[in-house]
Amino acid sequence: xxxxxxxxxxxxxxxxxxxxxxxxxxxxxxxxxxxxxxxxxxxxxxxxxxxxxxxxxxxxxxxxxxxxxxxxxxxxxxxxxxxxxxxxxxxxxxxxxxxxxxxxxxxxxxxxxxxxxxxxxxxxxxxxxxxxxxxxxxxxxxxxxx
Numbered sequence: 001x002x003x004x005x006x007x008x009x010x011x012x013x014x015x016x017x018x019x020x021x022x023x024x025x026x027x028x029x030x031x032x033x034x035x036x037x038x039x040x041x042x043x044x045x046x047x048x049x050x051x052x053x054x055x056x057x058x059x060x061x062x063x064x065x066x067x068x069x070x071x072x073x074x075x076x077x078x079x080x081x082x083x084x085x086x087x088x089x090x091x092x093x094x095x096x097x098x099x100x101x102x103x104x105x106x107x108x109x110x111x112x113x114x115x116x117x118x119x120x121x122x123x124x125x126x127x128x129x130x131x132x133x134x135x136x137x138x139x140x141x142x143x144x145x146x
Contacts (some may be wrong), residue, residue, distance in 0.1 A: 002041025002129060006051040009037050012133070013069020016093075017101045020078040029119065032124075034068055035102075036110045039129040040118060050146035056101050060117045064110060067096055067122035075101045110126055115145070127129040 016031035040052045072093040074084045088095035111131040130144040
């Protein structure tokens with residue numbers, strides 16, 4: 001439990017992905033402009049009375065954009081993975097391979113990435129309580145600190 005909490009919204013960029021196990025139209029390659037909301041927690045504020053210095057998050061934003069912005073994210077278990085690798089090799093896509101796709105897995109990725117970053121940035125004083133990733137204003141998924 002945190003005594004203090006602050007939030008930050010970071011635009012991840014636009015990416016394409018497909019849900020290979022879906023029986024609906026989600027099995028086809030499609031894209032969204034992803035946005036993530038981060039909840040940072042601490043029990044002791046810094047010398048400026050902040051949970052996290054938002055100005056220090058530029059590198060985190062760049063790391064997340066490298067993963068998501070203008071990329072194609074494919075599950076490592078996708079039966080068409082080799083085809084996507086070929087498209088990447090010829091320069092048709094910028095491929096990222098993850099152990100699963102969808103906003104739930106993207107929220108998990110963002111939480112783990114942000115936690116490592118915040119831990120280093122604050123020498124362990126702060127942590128990430130949860131991350132919510134939106135694929136649009138009606139759909140989101142949350143991953144909470146374990």
